[in-house]
């Protein structure tokens with residue numbers, strides 16, 4: 001493992017100045033992914049700036065929005081009373097996103113920024129454009145059963161692994177960012193970048209920018225929501241396909257619909273055309289199947305992962321049917 005300098009920041013401003021001044025510096029928070037990547041020589045910072053002592057932990061209500069510090073742990077957000085009462089899709093995404101041990105360590109900011117589980121990315125002996133731009137992509141002709149069918153490019157087909165990001169995307173959540181040029185707020189819909197020709201660029205953050213808070217709008221009272229995760233085993237596994245959904249039903253019709261997919265896209269995947277297919281319609285199977293078709297529109301499978309397209313459609317129908325029939329969880 002490459003040796004690197006370690007600094008503990010005493011303020012947000014100091015942390016940002018430390019990282020912004022060194023192109024090879026990076027932030028360190030929960031460290032649940034970064035330390036593994038450093039051991040594997042995949043992530044090789046020259047300087048780590050520890051932000052764990054910064055006052056960015058805790059959740060508060062600001063009107064109809066939950067404001068969560070980026071250092072809040074997954075477990076703390078899952079246990080918050082407003083999340084339990086009003087945001088079942090967020091709670092389920094958190095509980096299904098990691099083991100209890102990891103949920104107590106992993107931070108919300110780190111969860112949104114976690115790196116892909118593509119096996120070639122994590123093996124420096126293999127070609128990977130995301131790890132080393134221009135090196136090629138070993139997954140294209142290699143093992144790609146778990147890889148993406150939406151948002152891919154000839155340069156990368158890796159999925160984004162976060163469950164939480166999928167639920168937050170469905171809610172139109174935003175991140176607050178502090179950087180060398182001050183503060184800004186970024187909607188999650190504009191945060192992630194599909195790989196295109198630059199798979200190493202995964203999000204809209206500039207070097208030195210630090211996520212300080214998440215802004216999570218609450219669902220209206222009476223909304224039904226949930227998170228369905230389909231995976232190879234029941235725990236400690238990433239999604240083959242997942243669905244975050246929220247419906248408001250009134251007078252036998254769907255008055256509001258939110259839908260996002262995980263496990264099938266190179267980024268958390270919001271599906272506005274599927275939401276449009278639901279609006280004003282009766283909550284019945286034919287409508288859900290039309291929405292599922294729209295949700296997976298444009299998907300392209302490869303020899304090993306083509307099954308994800310039908311799996312994704314079925315997951316959408318199942319999630320929506322569950323909300324319609326049982327009133328959500």
Ligand code: SF4
Pocket residue numbers: 116118119120121127128129130131136137138139140155156157158199
């Ligand atoms: Fe690297 Fe992406 Fe190809 Fe995986 S799919 S080897 S992360 S370029």
